[in-house]
Amino acid sequence: GQQLNQSPQSMFIQEGEDVSMNCTSSSIFNTWLWYKQDPGEGPVLLIALYKAGELTSNGRLTAQFGITRKDSFLNISASIPSDVGIYFCSGGSNYKLTFGKGTLLTVNP
């Protein structure tokens, strides 16, 4: 089956720093979606990408859909304490989403 490699597994940064995480796959996806999950809650959609090469921003978040359609990255600029959580990438083929294992982000005030 399709698999996503998400890195890094965890990050511990200082407030104000920029963060970058990425996902790679051996399979091609039609969409890339980035979600954030807080403890005990469901994933919340942050950014959706639909075309190869697309670069999309949502506030301090920026994500790109790789040209090869096999990878994507998410950047968070000027991190704040409420950015803490687990970030998941997911690749979409029609209706089925394949998720990475997540990046645990800790922000030190």
Add this chain to the structure above:
Amino acid sequence: NAGVMQNPRHLVRRRGQEARLRCSPMKGHSHVYWYRQLPEEGLKFMVYLQKENIIDESGMPKERFSAEFPKEGPSILRIQQVVRGDSAAYFCASSPDRVLGEQFFGPGTRLTVL
């Protein structure tokens, strides 16, 4: 516009009992998806349903698990004769359109099997 609703949020069952998990999609969404999440793992696709139809159940175990999305009422994920390995968080997502790919998730049901 309420989001995806799931209940119960927490469910405890003993081995051999049945678990019923309910999901009400966002208003206007006719596509429902169920995912399972084990601790420190990503979500794994289980099943995709539209009203009264199962479109893809390739991610669902062949035995003991079933899902439905009736014409009226919520979608139900049913697990019969639960075992300890069924303990996980089960998430439901909905979308207005299967093509665009955006799925919006509910808060999940945490199932614990004793």
